Amino acid sequence: SGVESAKKIAAYKAVEENLPGDAKVVGVGSGSTVVYVAERLGQMANKNQFVCIPTGFQLKQLILDNGLTLGTIEQYPTIDIAFDGADEVSPGKLDLIKGGGACLFQEKLVASATDNFVVVADFRKKSPQYLGTNWNKGVPIEVVPNSWVYVTRRLKELGAKQVILRQGGSAKAGPVITDNNNFLIDADFGSIKDPAALNTKLLAIVGVVETGLFVNMTKKVYFGDEDGTHSVWQ
Ligand code: DER
Numbered sequence: 001s002g003v004e005s006a007k008k009i010a011a012y013k014a015v016e017e018n019l020p021g022d023a024k025v026v027g028v029g030s031g032s033t034v035v036y037v038a039e040r041l042g043q044m045a046n047k048n049q050f051v052c053i054p055t056g057f058q059l060k061q062l063i064l065d066n067g068l069t070l071g072t073i074e075q076y077p078t079i080d081i082a083f084d085g086a087d088e089v090s091p092g093k094l095d096l097i098k099g100g101g102a103c104l105f106q107e108k109l110v111a112s113a114t115d116n117f118v119v120v121a122d123f124r125k126k127s128p129q130y131l132g133t134n135w136n137k138g139v140p141i142e143v144v145p146n147s148w149v150y151v152t153r154r155l156k157e158l159g160a161k162q163v164i165l166r167q168g169g170s171a172k173a174g175p176v177i178t179d180n181n182n183f184l185i186d187a188d189f190g191s192i193k194d195p196a197a198l199n200t201k202l203l204a205i206v207g208v209v210e211t212g213l214f215v216n217m218t219k220k221v222y223f224g225d226e227d228g229t230h231s232v233w234q
Pocket of ligand 1: 029030031032033034084085086089097098099100101102104105107
């Protein structure tokens with residue numbers, strides 16, 4: 001499909017054009033687009049020279065499936081380059097909404113451990129201006145389980161229009177449990193004109209572990225476009 005081939009070209013071009021020949025530690029995020037990042041890394045001639053740092057259970061498996069060497073962020077707290085997907089990207093500052101895949105904590109940890117954070121996404125993820133425009137499922141927020149009702153109250157006081165504890169649906173009775181044994185709340189703030197300010201307010205709420213607002217962290221974004229080409233925002 002147009003979306004699937006867009007994901008693939010974004011991922012392949014991002015790896016081909018940014019993976020340093022002497023890379024030692026490579027972070028790989030979560031989701032469906034980074035599947036192609038792991039695939040392309042697995043084809044690189046220098047694949048045995050670097051270790052890959054996962055951002056959750058999905059990526060541990062994907063790294064091993066592609067014959068890549070698995071490392072941990074405990075062993076490698078400094079990462080040469082990291083690739084990850086996004087749910088929405090704002091033009092200009094390249095701020096992101098992430099967390100659609102419920103892996104935002106380890107994704108943000110890996111993204112903060114590198115100076116070379118490269119995002120890969122299909123054309124649907126481009127925001128026309130502000131975050132919260134195309135992505136309408138709210139800002140994903142990881143919370144300590146027993147704080148979720150209190151955090152919900154505080155988010156509504158901050159002006160969230162809708163606050164939902166993410167449920168497992170048909171996959172799991174009850175709330176989604178993250179890879180870090182926490183809950184996820186999706187808080188809809190509509191169009192977000194100042195993601196940095198909102199992120200600061202969210203992080204100040206007791207019980208909030210991390211947010212899906214990736215502010216001032218992204219170096220480049222590779223998009224696969226509908227016409228089969230790719231474009232780069234930086
Ligand atoms: O949760 C995330 O932030 C993931 O990176 C994910 O949402 C990216 O989406 P994708 O499956 O369309 O790549």
